[in-house]
Amino acid sequence: MTSIEHAASLLEEAPPAENTGERASWLQVAPMVAVLALFFGLPMLVVLVVSFFDFSRTDIIPAFIFDNYVDLFTREVTLRLYASSIKFALIVWAITLLLGFNIAYFLVFHVRGLLFQIGLFLLCTVPFLTSNIIRMISWIPFLGRNGIFNQALQGAGVTSQPLEFLLFSDFAVVVAYVHLFTLFMVVPIFNSMARIDKSLLEAARDAGAGRFRTVFEIVLPLSRTGIALGSIFVITLVMGDSFVVRTMSGGQSASVVSALQNEVAALQYPPAAASAVIMVIIVTLMVAGILRLVDVRKELAR
């Protein structure tokens, strides 16, 4: 074969080679696509379709009506439920962010030795070896009217009466949320902080920046990917929760999802579906808002 022929054959071969590469990558994502389509896409589609259905006391009736949405938007309770859920989401977000940032900072910058660092990190995950429900419910005997905490306070003479606000209150709900979700903030922040070059901190100190200045000017902006990811986890988890709110508030507080569950229990599937669709849209908008502030993909590629 002459060199020209050889070059020509190379030219001919090149595009198919590229094609097989593309095909291979499609094949690689195919299982994930299948799983998502089957277990996420399809149910969402069903929910969306059902949200336009009509219903009676016992049946759901195929139709294309907007009554469920109109109902949802005209009921005053909807706003209250969203306000309550968003309030919890914001409070829990702020607390877990504060805790998560500090825990991650401690692990990354104060703990010397990788082994010790990993050890402490694993220690953070130990509670996750038990179920969420057990972890949450164990707060009840601790915070209850005659719980350990109240007894300890009274025993120490700090209070004469048991503190009532501890359990079955918004306080208890927040405590449980923080307990359950702080790790979701710690892990991503730890991850992005660990990638900060330590010499950047020294360079900041060299330039005359104090500890807080360094944290605010250097560490915080460079951890923003982790903060964004952690915020997404915490906010979506709180917005999507019903169980913690119901249990820890003793039924006094409700969330969007717990109201939705009531409708499901009453077999009112179409309004529940409409509520779910709106919920998904709102949470998606919140996530989109966070992603707009922080370009997570670009940061992760860094």
Add this chain to the structure above:
Amino acid sequence: MTQATGSGAIGGGQVEVAGVTKRFGETVAVKELSLTIPHGSYCCLLGPSGCGKTTILRMIAGHENPTTGDVRIGGRSVVGLPQVERGTAMMFQSYALFPHRSVLDNVAFALKVRGIGLPARHNQARELLAKVQLEKFANRLPAELSGGQQQRVALARALITNPRVLLLDEPLSALDEYLRLRMRGELRRVQKELGITFVHVTHTQLEAIAVADMVVVMAQGRIEQAASARDIFVAPRNAYVARFVGGQNVLSGTVESTMNGMAAVASDKGARFAFPVGEIRPARGAKLYGSIRRDRIGVEKMLPGAKPAGGLNTTVGEVHTLENQGSYVKVTIDLDNGEEFVAHVPDDTFFRNPLDIGDKVEARWSASDVKLLDDGPIAFEAAAVEARAASAD
């Protein structure tokens, strides 16, 4: 200039490290080390990795504190002082530019911390960027610059506070060969222009010799030799310095006789050398070390079957490698005892009668080019001579 930048000029930039020891747990990084770097000089700390050179730099910068001993800048002890009050600035090995800030904000950062307003600090930063020919890149992020440009940003950032001492931790190690050579000239020029003290850590011998007024050769937390760049190269104090700095062959042997300040020395293999010993009268049988510059050695091909002449100051071996360096050819000779001996032969001499790998050669030199090294019993003898001289005063 503003008040923040004016403070750098207070006191000189003389750096004194006085009897400093630094331990990290069990390991001793720096042992009882004392060193004075004069104001306005360019000093290189040279040594292999782990010799403690970076630790010294970090102690001067205030990123480490000495376990014992004192560090003084401009005559004032700075141990325990924050970085700002030392009048030092550090340029980090990986540059440590803030990746989320523009080049301009990187350079202006120290001024921002000092509470200088945005227009003022940006103006100053722009001036410095112009000095390093980067004003065009002011609004880029560091990641959008090449390595050499990043290095110049790091330099500008370090200089913005008008430090009296600039500390450079392996500043050129991340650059490619071409840029490294250019930047080291640039660093030297900047140092001369500013007239401040530069302390530059490196493990590259030629880099140290090329830029520095003063070279400090270190090993295992100690100083082996602190001298001018020229002395380090032409008059190494001991075998370690001679070997590490390169440019020298180390000879050794036991003393057979001493006459008129020359000792006749026999190597293990029977080659005989003359060492100038000056005042010292080493005992017969004492082991002496000497160095001979690579470019002061003549290499001659031996005819097949010929017996070595066996004269003074010669050694015989086989050519192991040949490297043409342009103006000279580096000839590495495998000696009979397995040691390597290197000769730098000027190109015209070499190519008049070229050698080939595997050729039997004889290397010869003049006794007056041999420098006695401070190793073995001679170290004690030299100390005794100094003591005698001192008591005679």
